[in-house]
Amino acid sequence: MNTINFMESRHLPIENKTEISWHAIKTIKKTLNTRQPGIIKDANSSLRHAGVLIPVLEDDSLLHVLFTKRTQQVSDHKGQVSFPGGSIDDDDVSMEATALRETHEEIGLKNEDIEILGRIDDAHTKASNFVIHPYVGFIQYPYEFILSKAEVERIITIPLSIFHPDNTSYHLNSFEYQGIMHDGPAYKFFNDIVWGATARIMKNFMEIMGNKLILPGKAK
Numbered sequence: 001m002n003t004i005n006f007m008e009s010r011h012l013p014i015e016n017k018t019e020i021s022w023h024a025i026k027t028i029k030k031t032l033n034t035r036q037p038g039i040i041k042d043a044n045s046s047l048r049h050a051g052v053l054i055p056v057l058e059d060d061s062l063l064h065v066l067f068t069k070r071t072q073q074v075s076d077h078k079g080q081v082s083f084p085g086g087s088i089d090d091d092d093v094s095m096e097a098t099a100l101r102e103t104h105e106e107i108g109l110k111n112e113d114i115e116i117l118g119r120i121d122d123a124h125t126k127a128s129n130f131v132i133h134p135y136v137g138f139i140q141y142p143y144e145f146i147l148s149k150a151e152v153e154r155i156i157t158i159p160l161s162i163f164h165p166d167n168t169s170y171h172l173n174s175f176e177y178q179g180i181m182h183d184g185p186a187y188k189f190f191n192d193i194v195w196g197a198t199a200r201i202m203k204n205f206m207e208i209m210g211n212k213l214i215l216p217g218k219a220k
Helices: 019-032 095-107 196-209
Strands: 048-059 062-070 085-087 114-119 123-125 130-139 152-159 171-177 180-189 192-194
Touching: 019 048, 019 062, 019 114, 019 130, 019 196, 048 095, 048 114, 048 196, 062 192, 085 095, 085 130, 095 114, 095 130, 095 152, 123 196, 130 196, 152 180, 152 192, 171 192, 180 196, 192 196
Parallel strands: 048 130
Antiparallel strands: 048 062, 048 085, 062 152, 114 130, 123 130, 171 180, 180 192
């Protein structure tokens, strides 16, 4: 596995930011850095740990979140919609470094094209026994992504407004996946369903942000 040198989060070039981007970056950063994220303790070192990136971007004057559709070749969460990220390596100096390294390996997004804005609460996956440490980052877009064919089937971008509590037409209380019924929270956008830990993380992010962000297209 290639080693990447991680530096302090950089600020993206000013010319690539619009008023919407500036407001999102400022608001998310201020909100996340004035609260203490919920930490899941692992006193017995019995849990697996993963760092993920919640990539926020601007496309067509709307804020979006980038997800990956996992392949059937990965060991965990086959075919599911997820964030870029993965398990911590011995060489990772922090969970943030894990999230950045895995993001680069999965979709080719470079560290210098990500501005880390803060972290939100940890999440636990019961089936795979992972503690997920989510970091929110603003990313360059459009971007020449390079997908790991073994891990990522395709990239999905979904407007952030879809996850707002008011947009109930996109929210599912229960749904069927591979012949099994699951309880929510879950979100359906066209043919893609965001569910499981990914949906819980997005729900947590939206609860933290409340109505602070400019989200054109949010249900009235």
